[in-house]
Amino acid sequence: MSNPKVFRELCRAEVHTKPTSGVLPGYVQANLLILPKSAADSFQDLCARNPVACPLLTKTLGSPHILEEHAKFISGDSFDIRTDFPKYNIYQRGKLVEQKNNCRKEWSKNHIGFLIGCSFSFEDALKQAGLTPKNVLRGTNVSMFVTTKYLDSAGIFHQCPYVVSMRPYKPEDINRVREITRPFKKTHGEPIDWGFDGAERLGISDLQKPDYGDSLRIAEDEVPVFWACGVTPQLAIATVGHMIDGLVIGHTPGHMLVLDATNVC
Structure with a gap:
């Protein structure tokens, strides 16, 4: 197209x-x-x-x-x-x-x-910096997880969990990934957490079993990086x-x- x-x-x-x-x-x-x-x-x-x-x-x-x-x-x-x-x-x-x-x-x-x-709006900026997300390389959907983190309540919406998207990166690339995605404030901005300890903080128990999207293998030299996700309203x-x-x-x-x-x- x-x-x-x-x-x-x-x-x-x-x-x-x-x-x-x-x-x-x-x-x-x-x-x-x-x-x-x-x-x-x-x-x-x-x-x-x-x-x-x-x-x-x-x-x-x-x-x-x-x-x-x-x-x-x-x-x-x-x-x-x-x-x-x-x-x-x-x-x-x-x-x-x-x-x-x-x-x-x-x-x-x-x-x-x-x-x-x-x-998805900032994935091309990552690609241009030589940090193409693995889901783009593979032509698959991103991995998305329900977390134990909650939105601030408003009106009828209360006790609504965050959903996050996950893209694996090498630890040495995370600062650059944060810098690239930070300006995209209307499309979730920089990651909200990263690393296997970050997954634990978010209440994600199995990174190979996403709640939405496709599973992405995390290589031995990579860690998961998590962004807020626009599927959150549907979970709400x-x-x-x-x-x-x-x-x-x-x-x-x-x-x-x-x-x-x-x-x-």
Whole structure:
């Protein structure tokens, strides 16, 4: 594909239905959460209180085609939040009930869509520095883990755990990895922890058994490095979804929206 518009059209036509790590390097990618209006204010407050785990980029304004900061992220009018992700998760009362390639049927005028920054956005910067993430090298999804770290509560959202993404690096490269990713504050920024002791602090017991995504082997000269992850809002829905009336929609982990923007640091 030549540009994000073409890629979104491939998703809309259900031609591309796979994870988006490594797709169109340099362009910003976004996570998704679509909520009934009754829960939207609580979720926006959750993002404000937890900007590392839930960096809010923008939200829809009364239509699946219009974003609050549309021109900043999408050029022109070729956009549909219901179709332009490769794959969607559909939740009812906090339970995952279906995965689909579009959510046209589920979307209603009562819904508000939120775009959350994604760490895939800084993978090209790591690649340009000679620190290509292993998931990009292998063409697989990143490893994602549920942790024992909790978000600060907001509105109906409480006792909601962090999800982290993991990329292995050599210990001597970690400072450089931190420097490269730190400016990407709208797409999770620098790692929140690293090392096998970091995994223990986060409550991760088996690094070869991710809760989402694909397993990545950690070589003998590598350690795990953990970033906050935009799947966190979907786990929040699983945690408090029984309090939400109506369908909630998210992206399938690893299957992001590719935006036209190249820099939202």
